[in-house]
Amino acid sequence: MFLPINKDDTAMETFIIIWHKVISHTGLFQNIISDRDPKFTSALWTNLHNLFGTKLSFSTAYHPQTDGLAEIMIQTLEDMIRKFCPYGLEFEDSDSFTHDWCALIPALELAYKTSIHSSTGKTPAILEKGWNSRLPYDTLKKDLVDIHPTESSFKLILDKARHHANSCMQDSLNYANEQWDKSHKPPEFKIGDLVLVSNLNFNNIKGSNKLKY
Known part of the structure; x- marks a missing residue:
């Protein structure tokens, strides 16, 4: 679901939106993937995860494997x-x-x-x-046919479709990781080596932006 929210919404306000717009329609989720947004790392959400038995996973910026x-x-x-x-x-x-x-x-x-x-x-x-x-486009078609599956085969159709989709998504992720690994090999460091670290994606550095480049 695509839900527009304000960046200033509190953790409680975010939960209320998710409760009314998501959980009420789909039920409780098993996992939330977040980019370490404070809305999901607060004490409120920690308690909610423990209460509902859900898991919070963090994505990492500029790291496709996550x-x-x-x-x-x-x-x-x-x-x-x-x-x-x-x-x-x-x-x-x-x-x-x-x-x-x-x-x-x-x-x-x-x-x-x-x-x-x-x-x-x-x-x-x-x-x-x-x-x-x-x-809306379907209303322009003639001879519309009801293609809803019968009750007996509905679960089988969903199970096969989801299994196929999960397999395809995993193959897609594996391919993306392989392509990334081909051109991005981690350098080997030894204790005592001097390295240069880019702070381009560090948002907590104070001072002039000129110091980032």
């Missing part, structure tokens, strides 16, 4: 928003009315979930529900 899937999805969403808002965070519709970028989220989420992904060969909607969501 969890590239989440980063790819975020980049895809950013690219989709950028198509509509190339010069800022607002866009105009065909009637010249101005809207905030948040108004795009529901439509972009529907487009994302009903698009075939190269890594799985299926749409997220198929993997989640077993069938694609009905789109």
Whole structure:
């Protein structure tokens, strides 16, 4: 789910949004992947993880081996928003009315979930529900046929689709790791060696930005 929130939202406000928008629809999650956002590292979320039996995993910036899937999805969403808002965070519709970028989220989420992904060969909607969501485009088609699976075969279809998707995603991650490792070999250091460390991605360094380069 794509949920717009404010960067100033507290841990409690974030939990309330997730409770109403995510957990109420899908149930409790088993794992959360976060980029060490304070919203998810607070004492509140620590207690919630212990209470619900969930796990918090941290992604590492500029390290594709950690969890590239989440980063790819975020980049895809950013690219989709950028198509509509190339010069800022607002866009105009065909009637010249101005809207905030948040108004795009529901439509972009529907487009994302009903698009075939190269890594799985299926749409997220198929993997989640077993069938694609009905789109406005479908109303233009003639002789629409109900393709919902029967109750007896529904679970089998979902299980096979998810198994195939998981296999494809793992292959995609393995391929990405192999390509990364081919051109990025860790240097060998010895005790006492002098090294130069780039602080380009260090956000906690005070002073002039000129010192970063």
